[in-house]
Amino acid sequence: MSAHAASEGLARRVRWAIHDGLVLTHRNLLRYVRIPPLLVFATIQPVMFVLLFRYVFGGNIANLPPGAHAYVDYLMPGILVQTAIFGATQTGIGLAEDLNVGIIDRFRSLPTARSAVLAGRTTADLVRNLFVVLLMTAVGYLVGFRFQDGAIRATLAIGLAVLVGFAFSWVSATIGLAIKNLESVQAASFIWIFPLTFASSAFVPIEGMPSWLQVFARNNPVTIWANTLRGFTLGSRYIAYVNETIGGLVLKSGVWIGLIFAIFVPLSIRLYRRT
Numbered sequence: 001m002s003a004h005a006a007s008e009g010l011a012r013r014v015r016w017a018i019h020d021g022l023v024l025t026h027r028n029l030l031r032y033v034r035i036p037p038l039l040v041f042a043t044i045q046p047v048m049f050v051l052l053f054r055y056v057f058g059g060n061i062a063n064l065p066p067g068a069h070a071y072v073d074y075l076m077p078g079i080l081v082q083t084a085i086f087g088a089t090q091t092g093i094g095l096a097e098d099l100n101v102g103i104i105d106r107f108r109s110l111p112t113a114r115s116a117v118l119a120g121r122t123t124a125d126l127v128r129n130l131f132v133v134l135l136m137t138a139v140g141y142l143v144g145f146r147f148q149d150g151a152i153r154a155t156l157a158i159g160l161a162v163l164v165g166f167a168f169s170w171v172s173a174t175i176g177l178a179i180k181n182l183e184s185v186q187a188a189s190f191i192w193i194f195p196l197t198f199a200s201s202a203f204v205p206i207e208g209m210p211s212w213l214q215v216f217a218r219n220n221p222v223t224i225w226a227n228t229l230r231g232f233t234l235g236s237r238y239i240a241y242v243n244e245t246i247g248g249l250v251l252k253s254g255v256w257i258g259l260i261f262a263i264f265v266p267l268s269i270r271l272y273r274r275t
Helices: 002-034 036-060 071-101 103-109 116-142 151-179 182-198 211-219 221-234 236-241 246-274
Strands: none
Touching: 002 036, 002 116, 036 071, 036 116, 071 103, 071 116, 071 151, 071 182, 071 221, 103 116, 116 151, 116 246, 151 182, 151 221, 151 246, 182 221, 211 221, 221 236, 221 246, 236 246
16 A cells, blocks of 8 residues: 555656646747747857858868768758757756746745756757757758658658757756856857867868867767768768768767766756755
């Protein structure tokens, strides 16, 4: 009887946490409805990256890998990964803002699950990232990008990009809760993101980089994610070019994402409890 009661109590707490998380997800999403510039400016930067790289650098990129008929075919998978990672920085910025205006203190005074604040914030940013990634895909289509390996793999590519963004939302949450100051969180979020994304195969093949940088770029998770997306979008010729299999790329991508979750989810929860 006591075991049954304990099981019922655990189930009730889980339902309570899920309900509270969904309520706070709704609250965070409503901000984009009530303050449209938040969503507008979140989409302007990725669109600018697509257009600038497509038209400024696209004509100067030679020796494209097999499967890429034009530079935009090579570019868009990297842009989708970059967009998801950049978008994830809003998680830490939003948490730092809530901390500074006292909203999180109000949540603490209410009978809500402790996990709901972080779950609500990261889930809302997951939804926003999905919207932005879909928008970037549409922009890519307008400038010549095409999925070349069918609808299922196209869906998997978009899903992987969004999952990468969700993982980095927990990294960003950790930064926001650790630093707390809004301006410092914004600066800290981009200091490490720029070298991580640009020192990778996201925008150019790594063969043209200095040999010492190629070592880092080949083992950079952004390279692995970008190559996996290209495996989904460009097909088997590109996979053979990077001397991989689609299964191997998916496995490596999953390991990196799982590692990020394993480190930063408990770390962010611990920091939130101490805040």
